[in-house]
Each structure stands twice: as C-alpha cells, then as structure tokens.
Amino acid sequence: MPSSATAGGFLLVLAIVLPVAGAMLSLALGGRHAERVALIVMPTGVVVATAIAAAIWRTHSVLQYFVGNWDPPLGVAFRADGLSAVMIVTAALLICGIGLFARTQFPTPRGVEAHASLAFWTLLLAIWGALNAVFISGDLFNLYVALELLTFAAVPLVSLDGRAETLAAALRYLVFALFGSILYLLGAVLLYGAYGTLDIVLLSDRVHAEPVAWATISLMTAGLLAKAALYPFHLWLPPAHAGAPAPASALLSGLVVKAPFFLVVRLWFDVMPRLSDREAAQVLGILGAAAILFGSVVALRQARLKLLIAYSTVAQIGYLFLMFPLAIKPEMGRSWSTTAWTGGMLQAISHAFAKAAMFMAAGLIAEALGHDRVAGLSGIGRALPITVFAFGLGGLSLMGLPPSGGFVAKAMLLTAAVAEGQWWWAAVVLTGGLLAGGYVFLVLARSLTDPSEPVTLLSTVSPIRQAIVVALALCAVLLGFVPLRPLELLQIGRPEMAIGGLK
Amino acid sequence: MSDATLYGLCGAVLVGLGLFGLIVHPQPLRKILAFNLIGGGVFLLFGVVARRGAAAGLGGDPVPQALIITGLVVAFAATALAVALLLRLFQETGRTTLRLDG
Numbered sequence: 222m223p224s225s226a227t228a229g230g231f232l233l234v235l236a237i238v239l240p241v242a243g244a245m246l247s248l249a250l251g252g253r254h255a256e257r258v259a260l261i262v263m264p265t266g267v268v269v270a271t272a273i274a275a276a277i278w279r280t281h282s283v284l285q286y287f288v289g290n291w292d293p294p295l296g297v298a299f300r301a302d303g304l305s306a307v308m309i310v311t312a313a314l315l316i317c318g319i320g321l322f323a324r325t326q327f328p329t330p331r332g333v334e335a336h337a338s339l340a341f342w343t344l345l346l347a348i349w350g351a352l353n354a355v356f357i358s359g360d361l362f363n364l365y366v367a368l369e370l371l372t373f374a375a376v377p378l379v380s381l382d383g384r385a386e387t388l389a390a391a392l393r394y395l396v397f398a399l400f401g402s403i404l405y406l407l408g409a410v411l412l413y414g415a416y417g418t419l420d421i422v423l424l425s426d427r428v429h430a431e432p433v434a435w436a437t438i439s440l441m442t443a444g445l446l447a448k449a450a451l452y453p454f455h456l457w458l459p460p461a462h463a464g465a466p467a468p469a470s471a472l473l474s475g476l477v478v479k480a481p482f483f484l485v486v487r488l489w490f491d492v493m494p495r496l497s498d499r500e501a502a503q504v505l506g507i508l509g510a511a512a513i514l515f516g517s518v519v520a521l522r523q524a525r526l527k528l529l530i531a532y533s534t535v536a537q538i539g540y541l542f543l544m545f546p547l548a549i550k551p552e553m554g555r556s557w558s559t560t561a562w563t564g565g566m567l568q569a570i571s572h573a574f575a576k577a578a579m580f581m582a583a584g585l586i587a588e589a590l591g592h593d594r595v596a597g598l599s600g601i602g603r604a605l606p607i608t609v610f611a612f613g614l615g616g617l618s619l620m621g622l623p624p625s626g627g628f629v630a631k632a633m634l635l636t637a638a639v640a641e642g643q644w645w646w647a648a649v650v651l652t653g654g655l656l657a658g659g660y661v662f663l664v665l666a667r668s669l670t671d672p673s674e675p676v677t678l679l680s681t682v683s684p685i686r687q688a689i690v691v692a693l694a695l696c697a698v699l700l701g702f703v704p705l706r707p708l709e710l711l712q713i714g715r716p717e718m719a720i721g722g723l724k
Numbered sequence: 725m726s727d728a729t730l731y732g733l734c735g736a737v738l739v740g741l742g743l744f745g746l747i748v749h750p751q752p753l754r755k756i757l758a759f760n761l762i763g764g765g766v767f768l769l770f771g772v773v774a775r776r777g778a779a780a781g782l783g784g785d786p787v788p789q790a791l792i793i794t795g796l797v798v799a800f801a802a803t804a805l806a807v808a809l810l811l812r813l814f815q816e817t818g819r820t821t822l823r824l825d826g
Contacts, residue, residue, distance in 0.1 A: 294787075362794070365798075366794065369798045372802075373801065373802070373805055376805065376809070380812075383812070383816070385816040385817045388809060388812055388813045392752055392813060395802075395805065395806050395809060396752060396755050396756075396822075399756075399802055399806070400746055400759070403762045406766050406795060407739065407766050407769070410766055410769050410770050410773060410788075411769075413773055413788060413791075414773040414776070417776070
C-alpha cells in the first residue's frame with residue numbers, strides 16, 4: 222500500500238466531482254437542460270472510469286488520493302483497488318445504457334418545465350456520484366455519507382410518478398435505509414472510540430478480535446444488510462423496485478443494492494480480515510440461501526412481470542452472500558477462497574447487467590401492452606421479438622446457464638463449495654438456478670404462445686431502445702466469455718489472495 | 725460513576741429507546757422520530773469518544789466533533805426527506821400508514 226497519493230489520484234476525484242457537478246448544474250439550469258447535461262457527463266464519466274481501470278491495470282497497484290494532502294488518520298483518503306475499478310466501470314456502462322434508454326421516457330419538454338424529467342436526470346447523476354464515492358472512499362465515515370447520498374438519490378426515484386402506492390413504497394424503503402445507516406454509524410462511532418481512526422487501511426492493522434470489534438462488525442453488517450435487502454430485510458425491495466419507472470428500476474436493482482453489499486465485502490475482507498471467522502460467515506451464507514430459495518419461489522407465484530423480476534433480485538442478492546462462508550477462512554491456506562471471492566464479485570457484476578436489461582425489457586413490454594400481467598403476455602414474443610430475446614438473455618445469466626457471466630460466477634461458487642467440502646451451498650446454488658429457470662421459462666413460454674386474439678400494441682417500440690436492452694443483456698452474457706485473466710484486475714490491492722487458486 | 729460513563733450510558737439508553745420505537749411502532753412518523761432518537765444517542769456517544777483527546781492535553785478530540793456536525797446535517801436531511809414523503813402520502817391518500825392493502 223503506497224503511503225502517499227499516487228499519480229493518477231486526481232482521476233478518483235474526477236469520478237466523484239464530475240457527476241455531482243452535473244447534478245448541481247442540471248438543478249441550477251432546470252428541466253430544459255438537465256437531459257443535455259447528463260448526455261455530456263455520461264460519456265465523460267465512462268472515459269474517467271476507463272482511465273481509472275487502465276491506470277490500476279498498468280501499475281498493478283492501488284490508486285490513492287488524500288484530500289487536501291492530509292494523510293490519514295487526520296485526512297480522508299480515496300483509494301481504488303482492482304475491485305473498485307471493476308465496480309466503477311460497471312456503474313459507468315450501466316448508467317450510460319440506462320440514460321440512453323430513458324431519453325424517450327423522460328424527454329426534455331418544449332416550452333414547459335417538467336418536474337419528472339428534471340428529477341430523473343438530476344437523480345441519475347447524483348446516484349452515479351454517490352456510487353463512485355462508495356466504491357473509492359477509504360474512510361468509514363466518508364462511506365456513511367456516500368451511502369446516505371445514495372439513499373437520498375434512490376428513494377425519490379421510486380416515487381417519480383407520485384402515485385400513492387409508490388409513495389408508500391419509497392417511504393418504506395427510506396425507513397429501512399435509515400435503520401440501516403444509523404446502525405452503521407453506531408458501529409463507526411464505536412470503532413473510532415476503540416481504535417482512534419476510521420481509515421480502512423489503518424483500521425485493518427489495529428482491529429483485534431475483542432468484544433468491541435465484534436459489536437461493531439455485527440452492527441455495521443446488520444445495518445448494511447437492511448440496505449442490501451438481504452432476506453429477512455427484503456420487505457421493502459419488491460414494491461419499491463417494481464413500482465419505479467423502468468429505467469429507475471434498472472438502476473435500483475442493478476446498481477444501488479450492490480453498494481451496501483460492496484461495503485459488507487470491504488468490512489469483512491479489508492477492514493476486519495482478522496475477525497472474519499467461519500461461524501459468523503455461515504450466518505451470512507444461511508441468510509443468502511434463504512433469500513435464494515424464498516425469493517425464487519415467491520417470484521414463481523407473481524402475476525405481474527415487474528414484481529417477478531423484483532423478487533428475482535431478492536434471490537440473486539442471496540447468491541452474493543454465499544461467497545462469505547466459502548471465501549472466509551481463518552487459516553492461511555486461501556487458494557479456494559479466491560475462487561469463491563471472484564465468483565461472488567462476478568455475480569454482482571453480471572447480475573447488474575442482466576437485471577437492468579430485464580427490467581428495461583419489462584418496461585418496453587409494459588409500454589407496448591399497457592400492462593405487465595404475466596398471464597396477458599401471449600403473443601408478445603412475436604410482436605416484440607428483440608425485447609423478449611433480451612429478456613431471455615438476461616434470464617440465461619440469472620439461471621447460470623453457459624455461456625453467461627452468471628454461469629461463470631455460479632460455477633466458481635459451486636467449485637469452491639465442493640472443494641471446501643461445504644456441499645450444502647452447492648445444493649442451494651443448483652436449486653436456485655433451477656427455480657430461476659422456472660420463472661424465466663414461465664415468462665418466455667407465455668410470451669411465445671399464440672394469442673387467442675391478435676396482439677395490439679399501444680405504441681411502437683423504438684428499435685434504439687430495444688438495441689440498448691439487448692446490448693446490456695449481451696454484456697451479461699459476454700462476461701462469461703471473458704477469459705479469467707482480466708479477473709486478475711479484481712485481485713489488485715489484495716496481496717493475501719493467491720492468484721494460483723483461480724483454476 | 726464518572727461524567728463520561730454517565731454521558732455514554734445516556735447515549736446507550738437513547739439508542740435503545742429509539743431502536744425499540746423503530747421496530748415496534750408501525751406509524752411512519754413515529755419511526756422517523758425513533759430514528760432521530762437513535763441519532764441523538766449516537767451523537768452523544770461520539771461526544772464521549774471526543775473526550776479521549778483530553779488525555780493528550782487537548783480540550784477534546786476535534787475529529788468526532790467534526791463528524792457529529794456532518795452526521796447532524798445528514799440526519800436532518802434524512803428526516804426532511806422522510807417527512808416530505810409522508811406529507812405527500814397524506815395529501816394523496818389522506819392517511820399516514822404504510823399498510824400494503826390500503
């Protein structure tokens with residue numbers, strides 16, 4: 222770990238400042254210019270994200286920036302390791318896709334001021350800035366502020382249309398999120414009280430297995446689980462994600478829930494590696510397994526397409542937490558843990574692309590049909606073949622069928638489970654894949670049947686929007702073709718992991 | 725019992741009361757108030773933590789004090805957003821509960 226700011230450190234500042242400045246600017250300029258600002262910020266943000274990843278890949282070390290040149294513990298550090306870089310690039314690509322898709326839905330109005338358009342574009346950029354801040358903050362209090370910014374930007378997206386049920390869903394989401402963040406803050410206070418710093422690198426040296434450390438990791442993890450909607454904290458997710466407009470659902474399900482998960486990973490693997498023990502990790506794994514089984518079964522029973530996809534998110538979040546019992550080992554032989562860790566992170570990324578594509582495909586179907594009842598989808602496969610194809614591609618990744626990112630991720634989790642002798646997790650992964658196959662098939666089979674009367678589309682679906690959905694779904698599939706070498710990028714900055722385990 | 729212990733216990737009691745309220749009360753307004761109660765407790769604890777600086781001859785550790793101010797701003801913003809959502813919900817439906825069936 223370098224002890225001073227690195228050369229490319231200013232890129233990290235750009236990654237946060239650019240979207241936040243864009244959000245401020247659209248707020249100042251108003252609804253008639255918000256879309257234009259976003260369209261300028263989006264490609265620039267992708268360039269910055271790529272530059273960060275390239276700099277980390279080239280130097281094979283962590284990018285670092287100290288705000289105001291004050292070293293931690295006095296100052297606040299921004300750090301980007303390989304994991305941060307991968308998440309930043311994923312977020313940038315997805316936000317561009319979602320933004321381009323949303324142009325038709327939140328167009329710039331002529332002459333009049335449109336609140337929905339202004340709100341959407343401002344919040345999109347605000348979420349982007351907050352996500353990047355979560356991915357690169359090296360200070361637990363800074364992370365708290367970033368998480369709160371993310372919540373404040375995500376909650377209004379749920380209730381953009383202002384209907385009573387979406388307002389209730391947004392309020393419920395906010396209550397859960399506040400519960401989570403205050404527990405996290407309480408943990409951070411106790412940590413500062415015990416060790417005198419909140420810097421992640423300094424803390425990782427100072428934390429020892431003692432009651433105060435146990436209390437803080439429990440409080441912070443519980444708080445983050447509430448925000449990540451892991452079973453049994455999932456109650457807020459389905460109404461919120463299903464009620465939001467399609468681009469917002471894609472953003473919330475694909476990216477926003479990944480931020481608290483990312484923080485749990487940071488806490489368990491970076492802040493308190495010495496604390497992580499098998500028994501505690503088993504608890505996370507059991508909750509994850511419960512989420513997979515419960516979410517998939519409930520998804521099978523949903524009558525509305527968007528709710529089905531939202532419950533599938535509950536299930537897919539469960540997979541993310543299976544990596545904890547498989548990757549955490551108190552002893553030092555860490556060869557298989559790298560496989561599980563990489564599998565978990567790959568699941569986060571491929572689910573982000575797949576789920577965003579599926580929510581946007583569902584949005585296109587709902588726009589064309591005027592409803593999203595699964596029972597009423599007959600014939601849509603013939604009317605909107607490309608959209609249904611994209612939905613199927615996304616589903617491929619959720620089921621874990623080859624070739625897809627989801628397949629590689631789940632195969633890695635399976636391999637690790639078998640190699641570790643923890644076969645019960647393998648059983649859960651396989652059952653979850655089967656159930657996911659069930660609910661994806663339910664939708665596809667229905668949409669491919671011949672309708673009793675010809676399908677009438679309320680509106681034509683623009684080919685560009687369909688192309689964007691297909692592109693995102695293809696990203697999820699192509700992740701399965703990425704040779705394992707670029708996954709080394711994920712390992713940069715974590716020397717304790719053996720690359721040799723990646724076989 | 726030293727002043728710091730009393731102070732810390734006060735914070736702990738507030739956190740406990742707030743957690744109880746947040747979990748037990750179904751009404752959103754009470755949940756928002758409970759959240760603020762926990763927040764108050766957490767900031768009190770942070771205040772106690774700041775006393776550690778006194779051992780080094782300083783009047784207090786300035787870092788927790790700066791963090792308290794930031795935390796207050798964030799908690800205030802969260803409360804404002806929650807109350808605004810609740811008000812809007814009341815305008816739309818005439819009720820302030822979160823029951824799904826409505």
